[in-house]
Amino acid sequence: MKRKFQKKYLIYIFVLIAFISSIIFVNNNYEFYDRTIVQITETDELERTEIVDQYDNKDVTVTQQITAVIKNGADKGQTMEIENQYSESQAIHFHLKEGTEFFLANDGISVGDIKRDQYLILVIWLFVLILLFVGKKQGALSVLSLAVNAIILSIALDIYIHNSDISLLIICGISIIFFTVLSLVMVSGLHEKTYTAILATFLGTATSLAIAFLAFFFTGEQGLRYEEMSLLSRHPQVIFMAGLLIGSLGAVMDVAITMSSSMFELYEKNNKINSDVLKKSGLEIGKDIMGTMTNILFFAYVSGSIPNLLLYFKNESPIGFTLTTNLSIELARALAGGIGIVLTIPITLYISIYFIKRKQAKQ
Amino acid sequence: MNVLLLLALILFILMALVGGKKGIKSFIALFLNFLVLIVTVLIMNDPNTNPVLLTLVACVFIGAISLFYINDINNKTTLAFIATIFTTLLLLLFIFFITEKSMIYGFSEEESDGLTIFSVYIGIDFVKIAASGIIMGTIGAIVDTAISITSPMREIHQHNPGITRKDLFMSGIRIGRDILNTSSNTLFFAFFGGYLGLLIWFKDLEYSFGEIVNSKVLNGELISILTAGMGVAIVIPIASAITAHHLVGIKDKKK
Numbered sequence: 001m002k003r004k005f006q007k008k009y010l011i012y013i014f015v016l017i018a019f020i021s022s023i024i025f026v027n028n029n030y031e032f033y034d035r036t037i038v039q040i041t042e043t044d045e046l047e048r049t050e051i052v053d054q055y056d057n058k059d060v061t062v063t064q065q066i067t068a069v070i071k072n073g074a075d076k077g078q079t080m081e082i083e084n085q086y087s088e089s090q091a092i093h094f095h096l097k098e099g100t101e102f103f104l105a106n107d108g109i110s111v112g113d114i115k116r117d118q119y120l121i122l123v124i125w126l127f128v129l130i131l132l133f134v135g136k137k138q139g140a141l142s143v144l145s146l147a148v149n150a151i152i153l154s155i156a157l158d159i160y161i162h163n164s165d166i167s168l169l170i171i172c173g174i175s176i177i178f179f180t181v182l183s184l185v186m187v188s189g190l191h192e193k194t195y196t197a198i199l200a201t202f203l204g205t206a207t208s209l210a211i212a213f214l215a216f217f218f219t220g221e222q223g224l225r226y227e228e229m230s231l232l233s234r235h236p237q238v239i240f241m242a243g244l245l246i247g248s249l250g251a252v253m254d255v256a257i258t259m260s261s262s263m264f265e266l267y268e269k270n271n272k273i274n275s276d277v278l279k280k281s282g283l284e285i286g287k288d289i290m291g292t293m294t295n296i297l298f299f300a301y302v303s304g305s306i307p308n309l310l311l312y313f314k315n316e317s318p319i320g321f322t323l324t325t326n327l328s329i330e331l332a333r334a335l336a337g338g339i340g341i342v343l344t345i346p347i348t349l350y351i352s353i354y355f356i357k358r359k360q361a362k363q
Numbered sequence: 364m365n366v367l368l369l370l371a372l373i374l375f376i377l378m379a380l381v382g383g384k385k386g387i388k389s390f391i392a393l394f395l396n397f398l399v400l401i402v403t404v405l406i407m408n409d410p411n412t413n414p415v416l417l418t419l420v421a422c423v424f425i426g427a428i429s430l431f432y433i434n435d436i437n438n439k440t441t442l443a444f445i446a447t448i449f450t451t452l453l454l455l456l457f458i459f460f461i462t463e464k465s466m467i468y469g470f471s472e473e474e475s476d477g478l479t480i481f482s483v484y485i486g487i488d489f490v491k492i493a494a495s496g497i498i499m500g501t502i503g504a505i506v507d508t509a510i511s512i513t514s515p516m517r518e519i520h521q522h523n524p525g526i527t528r529k530d531l532f533m534s535g536i537r538i539g540r541d542i543l544n545t546s547s548n549t550l551f552f553a554f555f556g557g558y559l560g561l562l563i564w565f566k567d568l569e570y571s572f573g574e575i576v577n578s579k580v581l582n583g584e585l586i587s588i589l590t591a592g593m594g595v596a597i598v599i600p601i602a603s604a605i606t607a608h609h610l611v612g613i614k615d616k617k618k
Contacts, residue, residue, distance in 0.1 A: 033573050051484055058410070059484035090490065091469045091483040100466075103577065113472075113574070116582045119465035127589040131543065134596045138540040142547050149548075153555060153562070161566045179552075187544045215369045223365035232560050233567035239560045247556020250549035257545055287382045288514070291389030291433045292507035293549070294374075298393060299425075300553040300591070302400060303499035307470065307492050309404045311478065314485035323401070328367060333557065335370035338393070342377040342386075 015132070019125055026118040030072035036104040037115055038068035038080065040096055046083070055316045060088040066096055066111075084111050091311070145186045152178050153246075168234075172242040176205065176249055187257055193264040196355055197256040200348035204252045207347070208340030209245055212332075225328045240329065247301075248337035251293050255344045259285055263352040271363065275353050282352065286345035294338040301330040301337075385433065392428050399424045400499065407495075410486045415459065418495040422451050422502050429506045439517045442609055443509035446602035450505050451498060453601075454594050459494045467586055468493035471579040473564075493583070501591040508546050508595050512539050512602040520610045528611040535603025546595045554588045 030037050044065040052058055066082045086093035094114070096102075105112035131139035156175040160168050180201045188194045216224070226236040263282050267273055305326045312322040378386035403421040407414045426447045430440040462468055469489040470478060516535045520526060526534075561584070565575055575581055 034571075035573070053482040053484045055482060055485075057482065057485045059486040061484070087484050089483070089485055089487050091485065091487075092472075092475050094466055094469075113577045113579070114466045116465050116467070116577045116579075119461060120576060120582055120585060123461060123465075123586050123589050127592050130593050130596045131547070134536075134599050135540045135543045138543055139596070142544040145544065146547065146551055149551065149555075157562055157566055161563070183544075183548055211373060212370070215366055215373065219364050219366040219369050221366055223367050229560055233564045234560075236560070239563065243556040243559040245556070246559060247553050249556075250545075250552030253552075254545040254549045258542075283381075287385045288434075289507075289511075290378060290382055290386065291392055292429060292503070292510060294389065294393055295396060295429055296503035296507055296549055297553055298396065299400075299503035300500050300550060301557055302397075303496045304557065304587075306404055306407075306496040306499065307489065310407060310487060310492060311470075311481055311483070311485065313405070313408050314487065315481045319405075330557075331367050332370060335367065335374050337553070338374045339370065339377060342374065342381050345381050 015129075019129070022121055022125070023118075026121045029117070033072060033103070035112070036073050036075075036108070037071045037101055038082075038104060039071055039101045040066055040068045040098050041079070042067040043096060043098055051087075055314065057314055062086055062088065062095070064096065071101065082109060082111060141186050145183050148182055149179055152182075168238045168242045169245070172245050176245065177202075179246075179249060180253060183253060184257055188261060191264075192355055192359075193257070193260040193352075196260040196264075196348065196351050197253065200256040200260065200344055200351050201249070201253050203347050203351075204256065204340055204344030205245065205249060207343050208248065208252075208336060209241075211339055211343075212241075212244060212336040223324065223328055224332060225325050229329055240332075244333055244336050247333055248297065248340040251297055251337055252340045252344045255286075255289060255293060255341050256348045258289060259345065259348040260352050263349070263356065267356045267359070271360070273356075275357060278353055278356065279349060282349040283345075286349065290342055290345060293341045294334075297337040297341070298334040301334045302327060305330055388433050392433050395428045395432070396425050399428070407487070407492070414488070414491040414495045415455065415498075418498050419451065419455070422498065423448060425502055426506055429503075430510060434510070438609065439513045440510065442513040442606045443506070443602065446509045446513065446598055446605050447502070447506050449605070450509070450594055450598040450601050451502065453597065454501065454590060455494070455498055457593075458497050458590055459490075461586060461590070462494045462497065463490055465582055465586065467579055467583040469579075471583070473578075473580060497587045497590055500587050501594040504546055504550050504591055505594045505598050508539070508542060508598045509602045511542050512599060513606045516603065516606045517610065526611070528607045531611055532603050532607035535606060536599060539599030539603060543596060543599065547592045550591045550595065551588060554584060554591075558584050 045062060046065050047063040049061050050058065051061055063083060063085045066084055067079055068082060069079050070076055084093070084096050086095050088095070096111070101115040103112040103115065104110070128143050131143050133139070135142060152175055156171050160166065160171045180198055184194050184197050184201070188197070226240065229236050229240065232239065259282060262285050263278060266278060266281055308326045309322060312326060313319070375390050378390045380386070382389060399421050403417055406412055406417055426444050430444050434440045470483070475483075512535050515538050516531060519534050520531060561580060565581070570578070
């Protein structure tokens with residue numbers, strides 16, 4: 001008992017040290033960057049002009065004079081002056097304030113990227129700490145499985161970049177096997193309910209992908225605006241399909257494990273449970289989760305388009321045009337993911353019943 | 364035929380087949396939520412409105428549609444609703460703070476190349492827009508976690524009416540811990556899938572590690588994912604506490 005107690009404190013101390021040292025590091029890591037970093041010491045507003053664009057939108061453009069001190073490299077400690085122009089809506093350029101650190105752009109005289117690493121690490125830590133605090137051991141496992149999945153994804157993408165002859169879909173298909181097995185085993189251990197969920201996830205993902213493929217094939221992908229996928233360096237269609245596959249995986253796994261663990265729990269409470277009763281209870285659980293699960297995917301995808309929607313509306317683009325160009329890809333993802341979620345319900349139901357029946361027959 | 368219509372039709376048929384009446388309701392709720400989102404964005408067009416407040420109002424509607432319309436008004440949905448609103452409010456403060464500090468609002472340098480034909484002087488505060496987007500991305504997951512906690516807690520209370528407030532709260536927390544992992548996975552894979560193109564783009568253009576971790580796009584995405592994860596975790600104690608407080612009356616309060 002005492003030993004366990006000490007171990008717990010050791011973990012807390014370890015986390016605390018890691019937290020503090022990483023925060024100190026990112027706030028003092030200037031020398032690790034090749035690009036010049038400066039910190040703003042003073043800002044002066046030089047000029048302020050009210051403007052009205054061709055669509056009658058009112059905005060204000062401001063020019064500010066910035067005094068900044070160089071934080072790294074040969075000129076460390078020297079001060080410099082830069083002019084920065086922004087609009088009050090801050091759609092592209094920022095209103096810079098005292099204390100902000102940023103990288104100088106390549107020309108050496110204008111504002112480049114903001115130094116954001118110290119905030120990113122803060123958010124990462126806050127996330128980890130909240131998960132550990134609320135979830136204890138399960139929270140730690142969640143963080144771990146996220147980290148492992150991110151590493152798998154990164155390795156998979158590296159393989160893809162360096163071997164472009166291998167289709168991204170095949171690479172993602174193989175990664176999905178790793179994602180699913182690792183995540184589900186971490187959630188619920190080596191147990192029959194886990195195997196059921198793994199099998200159901202594979203079947204659910206494969207069937208929903210097949211349905212999406214058929215739907216794309218029969219409609220000739222009419223209505224999908226690939227050209228609006230931003231930041232693309234590769235063939236958009238492949239990236240879209242691969243994204244579809246990975247994007248719905250989490251939700252499908254969630255449905256599969258939720259259903260299989262409840263059904264195995266029913267069986268453990270009553271070993272002789274009739275398969276009709278099982279089917280009925282399983283279906284009830286499925287009905288309960290399908291609405292909220294499809295909602296998660298929908299909002300996770302569509303919310304990112306809000307700034308673009310506003311930009312289009314403000315530039316007087318017609319509403320139908322705005323919605324189709326900005327949302328078609330996201331909606332297709334959410335709908336295909338929803339199909340995966342709903343299909344996984346009966347799939348998990350029947351696989352669970354099959355395994356439970358086999359166990360009952362063995363008794 | 365439009366591919367989106369076909370996919371929506373397939374989804375509707377599947378939901379009706381698997382879920383019956385409730386499935387049809389779930390589909391309609393999805394559609395209604397879509398309408399709420401679009402109407403919210405349309406109202407945001409007016410520069411005199413506050414996008415963050417609008418988003419909060421939208422979240423109230425989304426919560427009501429997802430909980431009350433699909434499951435009727437009863438104490439488990441009402442409690443989940445209160446927990447959702449409370450969590451959203453709490454998260455909003457943090458989101459607003461971090462969005463402003465880390466300057467992840469507006470369009471990134473990479474995106475703005477494709478937007479040259481547009482006027483960006485549109486008089487809307489992009490700090491607030493960014494915060495609104497992050498909140499919207501989280502709301503679905505928060506609602507889902509909230510109802511997954513309050514619903515079994517009510518069952519537990521019905522089976523053991525004598526349970527103390529603290530025990531009921533702890534069973535809520537335990538249920539929450541069990542779903543924490545899968546809920547955060549759902550969110551993370553959704554974002555991974557959505558930004559697969561971006562990740563490949565970074566690798567193709569050989570961005571250095573320093574450029575990637577300071578870029579606006581990646582920070583924007585990661586901060587959205589992580590705050591959504593935080594929301595899913597924070598709603599667990601909130602929903603458990605509210606439910607325990609409501610179901611176990613003051614007179615049974617024994618700590």
